[in-house]
Amino acid sequence: MGVISRRLGLVAALAAGLAAAPALAQAPTAAPVKGGTLTIGVESDFEGFDPVKAGVYSNSTVTAASLFYETLMRLDDKGNLLPALALSMTPNADGSVWTAKIRPGVKWHDGTPFTAQAVADHFNRLLDPANRYAGRAYLAIEKVEAPDELTAVFKMRGPNAALPKTLAQPTVTTLIIPVKQALEKGADYNRNPIGTGPFVFKEWRAADRLIAERNPNYWDKDKPYLDRVIVRPLPDSDARYASLVKGDVQVIWEDRAENILKARKDKNLVVLNWVGSGALVIPLNTQREPLNDKRVRQAVSMALNRKANAEVLTQGLRPVHDDPYGPASGITCKDNGALKYNPEAAKKLLADYGKPVKMTMTVTATPRGREGAQVFQADMKKVGIDVEIKPVDQTQLVKETLSRDFQVTGWRIIDLADVDPQMFANFHSKSPINFSGYNNAEVDRLLLIGRTSLDENKRKEAYCDLIKILNDDAVWLWSGSNTDFAITRANVRGIPGLRGGAVQVEAAWLAK
């Protein structure tokens, strides 16, 4: 379950050690007010708005792109599917073909009709290997066809239960662009996007601001409420926070604990908090000595005081869970088989192993990367494991990790609405992205159930069985939840859960 909580609600929830607070921060107690300009401060400038050219969208870019692009389906804060550009998505008997009924009467901002062919063109372009779109590794789609103007048919590589939810979360893959217009505009399109969304792109001044204005022809006649939205990249977090306090911007994305804690004490501000699915993780390479021995991996897992470390590193703002699913996934397991913090048991396992244990932890050469490695190193030292820290550049870390050239590293399972794409990619023995080299036939079987079963309960059961095995085998260690924060001025209403860290303002409005 997603969490959006008002300041006091969150404090209470954290004090009780709960991940989920029931209160919705911006519950619309009054009727939305129309009009006004909302300015959002985000962390970085935008990569561009053509997914093939941009390759990846940061959460800043998703925040901007969600103004003018849309997904086929949407999710509410509880993870329920809602119609958007598609009215429905229905599977065939085994889930290997999904049919999307496209909403009639929707138009692109240039006035041309939005059809099923546009949906097919968008996804087929991303799937075409010639376009080198890396996100296709996560898409289990074979191809998309458009038998008529309002029907899009997704042919999957095999039975797949996760598709509608996967397509409902706004990402670089799922936000649909008009390929025909993009190809006509060529290189220019990346900086001058066209969508179907609630706001029409007006201007992007690089490194300064992006301006979008209300779409008067939006298919949802009541929305949007705002006349204009400005998104400003403000890279320095203290200056970003000061801009919010001053009122230059009304919403900021934030990750600096000091500012979040300060905002909670300010009556003019409201802190929005979202605990998504996925997790911050510490993958162990099961193919390399000494971590190819289960006893050593278990010892590492039991020696690591994850909860105390998260408290120190994030001032208590990011709860730690015993699985990589997170509250937003809807998967809650009664027994997840987590190995509890127990340095004495870890020492016994190491004694049983019988050889001195040394390992190298590869992390990003950033303060955050180093801090995480230092607490890991300190915990391991207590049980006699010698850890060397190897700080490297971010892209170097990616290269070394994906080529399995590491022992221990820092990674992240991103916040997605359905856990299948990431779990399958990370742990299935045949997956090219299974960089821990983990190979377990039972895990493969459970991952297939999770991917293919159309029975939601059966899927959840499979993922719970799966986590018991992964925790017992200590393949990856879960070091923190995917938590995102935004801070708003007190009069801002209607911002939903920050899925993937993006601020979405389709339903936002400014109270008088």
Place this chain on the structure above:
Amino acid sequence: MHWLARQLLRLVIVLFCVTLLTYFIVNILPGDVAIVILGSLATPQDIAGLRADLGLDRPMLVRYFDWLGSALSGDLGRSYRNGEPVAQAIADRLPVSLQLMVMAQILALGIAIPVALLSVRRPGGLFDRMSASAAFGFLAMPNFMLGIVLIYLFSVTFDLLPATGFTPMSEGLWDNIVSMTLPALTLGLIEWTVLMRVLRSDLLTTLKEDFILLARAKGLPPWRVLLQHALRPSSFTLITVLGLNIGGLIGGAVIVEQIFALPGVGRLLLGGIFNRDLILVQGTVSFIAAGFVLINFLVDMLYAVLDPRVRYARFRS
């Protein structure tokens, strides 16, 4: 003219060395733009394919001379990240950075010259000691900290100036100047300290000269002696420091543009470094280096304007 030709030749050699050195430094940086573009899930084949498309699979020297050839005709290549022409990106951002540096320099001189003049009226006096302490205080303060302090003071507490952001001149000169005041002040408040100390020291030396004694003996009031007789001959080191400080100013601008979210060249460069957009970094650093060398060349020329003795000496040589 012989002297000028020699200076110009030196300028060309320096620029060549700077671009070559930058190219090698930038290219040995760890990281790969192909991974930045394609993301962490890209297949090795896709990464290799993109590197080939970008020309990154060719030997470094071949790439350098290719780049140099195009650069000489004004084409600095296209950003690997978003395809934007590098020269165009620099041209778009340059006015912001230039305005920031010019305003910072004016503010710095606007503080440094009066403070130095007032300090030398009574060396070792209260004002002199206080200004020296203030100068060392500001000099010791990192600009990222000063920037945040100024934001909280002038923007959050007194609500006088915007905290971040840039208003282009096309939207009004006053609004433009207002939006640049805090960033320029952040740079200027650190910059004035060195200028003031240098000018003060030179003024003290000048004030011991015979012609100052003569001016005083003629009964000129102290402020006329200072402004009309002492200031100009004391500005020599100040001008040198102004030229040399351009480097520091550019470095400061990179940070200040980041804090105040100004769309300038410094932020372009920083973005290029984070994204491993080597061609953008190469173009921007070479451009900045060329600017730095050129400004110092002009400073050299300015000596001759300020002091005829330099001019004659150069002609004689």
